[in-house]
Amino acid sequence: MIRKVTTSDYPRLLEIWESAVLHTHDFLKEEDFIYYKQAIPSYFEHVTLLGIEQNNRLAGFMGISEGNLEMLFIHNDFRNQGLGKKLITYGIDCFDVTKVDVNEQNSQAVGFYQHMGFQTLRRSELDGQGKSYPILHMELYL
Structure with missing residues (x-):
């Protein structure tokens, strides 16, 4: 089941x-992992958050802003069960998602978005926080 996320869900997110x-993200340096872990909750209030439940528990979530998929994460215990596909399809159908930025080094995510119909438009050397993790800017082509 896909549902809106509430602030009480933030610890689970x-x-x-x-x-x-x-x-x-095995390419992340430990200090950057810590940095992003501290920063991620501050992004929640700036996006529409939707979660997907499995066995009455949130198993994954996505954040959308103005047609951009800002984040999509599936708990490792629930990966490869089609939840990411269900979320992105819902985002495309109900929120007009057409764009996503993805870490170039996250080859699984790049392959997933390509499989879902996204193509790379351009590449940035740095991520949104100015760190040296190249980003692929992808757009949906149906």
Whole structure:
């Protein structure tokens, strides 16, 4: 079930984020992981947050702002079960998501978005926080 996220869900979102990032972002330096973990909750209030439940528990979430998929994370215990696909499809169908920025070094995510119909428009050498993690700016082509 996909539903709106409430502030009471924020601790679970952080658990999901940490689990997902630890298993997909092996390129992150430890100090940057700590930096992002502290920063991520401040982003929640700036996006529309939607979560997906499995067995009555949040298993993943996404954040959307003006047609941009700002974040999508699935807890590692629930990966490869189609939850990411359900979330992104919902975002495309209900929130007109057409763009996503993804870490170039996160090859699983890049492949996932390509599979979902996104193509790379351009590449930035630095991420949004000015750190040296290249970002691919992708757009949906149907």
